[in-house]
Amino acid sequence: MNKVILIGRLTRDPEIRYSQGEQSTAIARYTLAVDRRFRRDGDTSTADFIGCVAFGRQGEFAEKYLRKGIKIAITGRIQTGSYTNKDGQKVYTTDVVVEEQEFAESKTASEQNSGGFMAADRPSPTAAAGDGFMNIPDGIDEELPFN
Numbered sequence: 001m002n003k004v005i006l007i008g009r010l011t012r013d014p015e016i017r018y019s020q021g022e023q024s025t026a027i028a029r030y031t032l033a034v035d036r037r038f039r040r041d042g043d044t045s046t047a048d049f050i051g052c053v054a055f056g057r058q059g060e061f062a063e064k065y066l067r068k069g070i071k072i073a074i075t076g077r078i079q080t081g082s083y084t085n086k087d088g089q090k091v092y093t094t095d096v097v098v099e100e101q102e103f104a105e106s107k108t109a110s111e112q113n114s115g116g117f118m119a120a121d122r123p124s125p126t127a128a129a130g131d132g133f134m135n136i137p138d139g140i141d142e143e144l145p146f147n
Contacts, residue, residue, distance in 0.1 A: 009069055
């Protein structure tokens with residue numbers, strides 16, 4: 001089985017092209033920065049940069065909604081290939097062909113995170129929202145708005 005599930009942030013806006021022919025197809029290419037769970041000694045990188053390609057409706061979705069810094073979750077499959085470059089050298093490629101993609105955070109969080117903040121500079125969710133619950137004032141005689 002060839003199945004990949006990734007969650008990461010776009011390193012730049014997707015590059016969009018359309019195939020030629022009667023029924024042109026959108027082809028979106030982008031790179032996801034996917035955090036590593038653990039860091040090895042001497043390893044300076046804490047993320048892997050994974051090339052992704054989306055075709056058809058998925059490519060159109062990427063063109064319309066995806067931008068640098070947005071956190072998304074994708075599922076797809078790994079596809080390898082090769083080509084000969086203009087210098088005559090064989091180049092090997094590995095991409096994830098996107099089958100599904102969706103947002104992995106709210107629009108507000110995405111706007112805050114893509115504003116140039118580093119993860120260490122962001123306040124933790126508990127610090128920003130207290131304990132995460134809305135304060136209900138004492139003495140409310142009305143019924144709460146849920147069952």
